[in-house]
Amino acid sequence: MTGPEYDYIIVGGGTAGCVLAARLSEDDAARVLLVEAGGAERTQAMTVPDSWPELLGSDADWGDMTTDQAEAGPGIYPRGKALGGSGAINAMAHVRGHRAVYDGWGVPGWGFDDLLPYFRRSEQAGGRDPVLRGTSGPVQVAPVPEADRHPVARAFAAALVQAGCPATEDLSGPRPEGVGWADLAIAGGQRVSPADAYLRPVLHRPNLTVQTGCLVTRLEVRHGRCTGISCLQDGAHAAGEVIVCAGAVGTPQLLMLSGLGPAGALRAAGIEPVADLPGVGSNLQDHPVARACYPSPEPLPRSRYNHGEVYAALRSPLAGACPDLQLFPVLLPVAPTGRQAPEAGFALLAAVTAPDSRGTMRLASADPEAAPLIDPGFLRDGRDTDRLAAGLTLIRDVAAFPAAAEMWPGPEADLRDYIRHTVGSYYHPAGTCRIGSDPDAVVDPDLRVHGIDGLRIADASVLPVIPNAPLNATVLAVAEKAAELIV
Numbered sequence: 226m227t228g229p230e231y232d233y234i235i236v237g238g239g240t241a242g243c244v245l246a247a248r249l250s251e252d253d254a255a256r257v258l259l260v261e262a263g264g265a266e267r268t269q270a271m272t273v274p275d276s277w278p279e280l281l282g283s284d285a286d287w288g289d290m291t292t293d294q295a296e297a298g299p300g301i302y303p304r305g306k307a308l309g310g311s312g313a314i315n316a317m318a319h320v321r322g323h324r325a326v327y328d329g330w331g332v333p334g335w336g337f338d339d340l341l342p343y344f345r346r347s348e349q350a351g352g353r354d355p356v357l358r359g360t361s362g363p364v365q366v367a368p369v370p371e372a373d374r375h376p377v378a379r380a381f382a383a384a385l386v387q388a389g390c391p392a393t394e395d396l397s398g399p400r401p402e403g404v405g406w407a408d409l410a411i412a413g414g415q416r417v418s419p420a421d422a423y424l425r426p427v428l429h430r431p432n433l434t435v436q437t438g439c440l441v442t443r444l445e446v447r448h449g450r451c452t453g454i455s456c457l458q459d460g461a462h463a464a465g466e467v468i469v470c471a472g473a474v475g476t477p478q479l480l481m482l483s484g485l486g487p488a489g490a491l492r493a494a495g496i497e498p499v500a501d502l503p504g505v506g507s508n509l510q511d512h513p514v515a516r517a518c519y520p521s522p523e524p525l526p527r528s529r530y531n532h533g534e535v536y537a538a539l540r541s542p543l544a545g546a547c548p549d550l551q552l553f554p555v556l557l558p559v560a561p562t563g564r565q566a567p568e569a570g571f572a573l574l575a576a577v578t579a580p581d582s583r584g585t586m587r588l589a590s591a592d593p594e595a596a597p598l599i600d601p602g603f604l605r606d607g608r609d610t611d612r613l614a615a616g617l618t619l620i621r622d623v624a625a626f627p628a629a630a631e632m633w634p635g636p637e638a639d640l641r642d643y644i645r646h647t648v649g650s651y652y653h654p655a656g657t658c659r660i661g662s663d664p665d666a667v668v669d670p671d672l673r674v675h676g677i678d679g680l681r682i683a684d685a686s687v688l689p690v691i692p693n694a695p696l697n698a699t700v701l702a703v704a705e706k707a708a709e710l711i712v
Contacts, residue, residue, distance in 0.1 A: 228460040231258040237471035239310020241704035243419040248708035250433040263306035265437040280314040309420035319366040321397040322692025323547035343705035363422035368406035378534040384623035442593040444483035451680035473654035473686040477506040504665035509584040510691040511601040512651035518633040520567035541615040549579035561647035575616025578693035581606035658686035683707035
């Protein structure tokens with residue numbers, strides 16, 4: 226293999242990749258390469274918080290689709306293709322999962338108390354409890370100021386509390402349950418992406434090389450050791466380690482393209498196995514969502530933030546150790562795929578944040594430019610349908626908005642049938658290369674790929690069980706911990 230040599234090669238310039246590039250290049254003697262398939266541009270839509278819907282389907286989005294889900298058919302599956310990754314195109318929510326999720330992983334060194342220093346290191350959350358929240362980290366976060374809160378979001382929050390739901394001052398604080406105004410990665414009226422917070426301030430470092438527009442097609446493995454990467458354009462050699470940070474879709478895709486994965490599935494795709502790792506691409510988890518949609522007789526004011534603003538972490542009758550539902554508004558006139566959206570209005574969404582369903586990520590072919598086969602397995606376990614039904618029922622019970630007759634599902638709809646025909650994604654894939662020591666685990670507690678030297682993974686794919694919250698805050702903590710493990 227030809228190409229320059231680096232101490233660390235980081236594959237993927239998303240949330241985790243930006244953190245690792247910044248932290249590992251703090252050592253002046255370490256030669257660090259960050260490789261990203263997307264572009265380096267920070268567009269206006271990536272900067273202005275309320276413009277994030279414009280990024281879906283743009284050049285900054287891989288533009289994936291799922292396989293058919295329940296009775297709903299395929300669905301869009303956005304993920305970031307730019308510096309900052311999905312943290313550059315998402316809705317900017319910065320919320321941790323419940324303590325019980327991380328403790329429930331049962332992995333030494335990865336409980337909530339183990340992760341807390343890294344959660345705190347990544348964030349700057351002014352006015353929050355400094356015992357639990359960061360005060361000087363790179364990612365500045367805050368809730369929507371009270372004076373700027375959208376009237377629909379205010380009304381939804383008040384209705385939930387009036388219906389008996391608890392209220393909380395901080396969904397990532399000592400009471401991570403109830404109705405709260407979520408921290409958003411917005412500062413000075415602009416998005417704070419992982420690239421903005423971690424990477425762009427250190428691009429001047431002479432020991433840090435960032436290559437954008439560069440698709441990694443294969444990890445090079447020789448005699449049980451990862452020695453570098455091949456790209457469409459060129460390649461690079463790793464004197465130390467390769468750290469894959471391509472996300473819960475891109476990471477298992479790259480491993481399988483490199484012959485690391487379930488041997489049978491690799492051979493079926495025309496790839497000779499290098500290492501039989503049966504867990505690669507399995508255990509895919511995501512948060513399924515269902516929408517109740519309401520028209521408005523006239524256009525609503527525009528949210529200047531993320532078109533959501535308030536979140537309710539609640540328990541369905543099936544909840545275990547932590548809330549398993551999240552209810553939130555989308556302050557735009559939207560509807561499920563295949564349904565007509567109102568000219569003006571909003572939607573109220575229920576998401577299952579502790580799903581029992583599991584799916585897979587597989588290769589469609591050995592072509593590295595071919596879209597993968599993404600099957601989140603939504604509603605494969607009937608308990609998730611029950612949870613969504615409980616969430617939509619609560620929404621419908623409290624949504625007594627003036628002149629807001631329900632458009633979807635509609636008063637005569639069979640709720641479970643509607644859910645199965647319209648289920649969608651919260652776009653939070655995780656778990657496809659999980660941490661553990663059993664035969665189906667892909668990485669050990671130090672994030673090293675089992676059986677392959679010089680190769681680690683640090684992104685949402687390593688999470689054994691998906692947190693009951695949006696993922697970006699957790700991935701920041703994983704990457705901060707990974708940097709410390711590596712150094």
